Structures are given as C-alpha cells and as structure tokens.
Amino acid sequence: MDQSKEQRILNSVSYNAIKGDAESVLDCIDKYCSQKEWAMNVGDEKGLILDKIVKEADPTVALELGTYCGYSAVRIARLLKPSAHLFSIEFNAEFVPIAKEIIEIAGLEDKVTILEGHAQDIIPQLKTKYNVDTLDFVFLDHWKDRYAPDTILLEQYGLLRKGSILLADNIGFPGAPDFLKHVRNNEHYECTHYPSHLEYMKAPDAMEKAVYLG
Numbered sequence: 001m002d003q004s005k006e007q008r009i010l011n012s013v014s015y016n017a018i019k020g021d022a023e024s025v026l027d028c029i030d031k032y033c034s035q036k037e038w039a040m041n042v043g044d045e046k047g048l049i050l051d052k053i054v055k056e057a058d059p060t061v062a063l064e065l066g067t068y069c070g071y072s073a074v075r076i077a078r079l080l081k082p083s084a085h086l087f088s089i090e091f092n093a094e095f096v097p098i099a100k101e102i103i104e105i106a107g108l109e110d111k112v113t114i115l116e117g118h119a120q121d122i123i124p125q126l127k128t129k130y131n132v133d134t135l136d137f138v139f140l141d142h143w144k145d146r147y148a149p150d151t152i153l154l155e156q157y158g159l160l161r162k163g164s165i166l167l168a169d170n171i172g173f174p175g176a177p178d179f180l181k182h183v184r185n186n187e188h189y190e191c192t193h194y195p196s197h198l199e200y201m202k203a204p205d206a207m208e209k210a211v212y213l214g
C-alpha cells in the first residue's frame with residue numbers, strides 16, 4: 001500500500017535528522033513541509049510564538065491537544081526542565097506511531113507521553129489515571145470545534161489553576177470562534193492575540209494566549 005504523507009515525513013526525519021538533536025528534527029520537518037509536501041505542523045513561524053509562551057510558562061506539567069506527527073511535542077519538550085513532562089493527546093491511530101518515532105529520534109521520549117484517544121475522553125482521566133494535579137501549560141491544536149468544549153472540560157475537572165496558560169493554534173484559519181467567545185470578555189481569562197501566518201504559507205493565521213485567572 002502507498003505510504004502516507006506522515007510516513008514520508010517520518011522517512012525524511014529518519015534519514016536526514018541528527019539522532020538526539022531536537023533542532024535538527026524540527027528543521028528537517030520544516031524543510032520537508034515547505035519544499036515537498038505541506039502538512040499541518042505548527043511550523044517555524046508560529047513555532048517561535050509557541051517557544052516564547054512555553055518559556056514564559058516554564059511548565060512542570062504540560063498538555064497538548066493534537067499530536068499529529070509530533071512536531072509541536074518536540075518543540076515544547078525540548079524546552080522543558082528536567083522534572084517536567086508533556087502529555088499529548090491524539091485520536092488518529094495512524095499518527096500515533098509516527099509521532100512516537102519522531103519524538104524518539106529527537107531524543108525526547110522520556111519527556112513526552114502520547115495518549116491515544118479523544119480529548120473529551122482522556123481529559124476526565126488525567127487526574128485519576130495519569131496522576132496529574134493541575135496543568136501549567138496547554139497547547140490547543142486539534143479540531144477547532146473542540147477547543148471550547150475541551151477547555152470547559154479542563155475547567156470542570158479542576159485541571160486549571162490560577163496562572164495556567166492556554167495557547168491555541170489556528171485562531172485565524174481555520175478559526176475557532178466559539179473558543180474566542182469563551183475566553184475573551186471572560187473574567188476568568190486574560191487573553192493576548194498573536195497574528196501570524198498559516199504554517200509554510202502566506203495566508204494569515206493567528207494564535208491566542210488565554211491565562212486562567214482562577
């Protein structure tokens with residue numbers, strides 16, 4: 001059977017990246033996806049905004065919704081302090097092994113746990129099954145229609161604390177209007193908008209930071 005685009009991305013990383021070097025894994029994916037085949041990684045431009053917010057958050061426990069090929073998991077995990085950990089939720093079973101392999105090539109397998117399934121099913125288990133207390137940082141990059149309901153789930157399951165930082169991708173395109181409605185003009189959140197561009201394209205996109213105020 002023909003290989004998938006995601007498998008071709010993994011092949012490129014496996015062949016070209018330096019084992020254990022997260023930067024070279026990111027560069028390899030960005031090069032492949034800007035020159036060969038577009039893919040929905042957060043990419044190098046919005047990746048710099050992600051880096052900035054992760055450094056600001058300096059999280060001990062981080063959560064990512066939407067692993068895809070593991071690009072943003074590598075991006076986040078490479079900045080984590082030794083005691084910190086990233087949980088990344090992915091529902092597409094084809095992407096999970098590819099992301100695991102790419103994270104391993106980056107040498108970050110001890111920093112990242114990929115949880116296969118739907119966020120709405122896994123979020124309620126984070127405290128009981130994965131021993132999470134509260135989340136210091138959450139990167140929302142899965143399905144736009146799920147940003148708002150999954151954020152509400154995080155609130156309802158007591159996973160956010162005063163100062164928890166949420167960062168959402170694709171606020172511009174494809175857009176997440178109900179998420180913006182939920183966090184903006186909401187006394188429990190302090191929001192910041194970061195205009196940018198769609199990964200590897202000239203089309204406008206944006207990210208939104210929402211700090212939970214308790």
Ligand SMILES: Cc1ncccc1-c1cc(O)c2nc[nH]c(=O)c2c1
Nearest residue numbers: 040041066141142143169170173174
């Ligand atoms: C796929 C696509 N086509 C055209 C324009 C944008 C997208 C796009 C871009 C992203 O960064 C995405 N991130 C997470 N999940 C997505 O579904 C997704 C979709």
Ligand SMILES: [Mg+2]
Nearest residue numbers: 042141169170
């Ligand atoms: Mg995205």
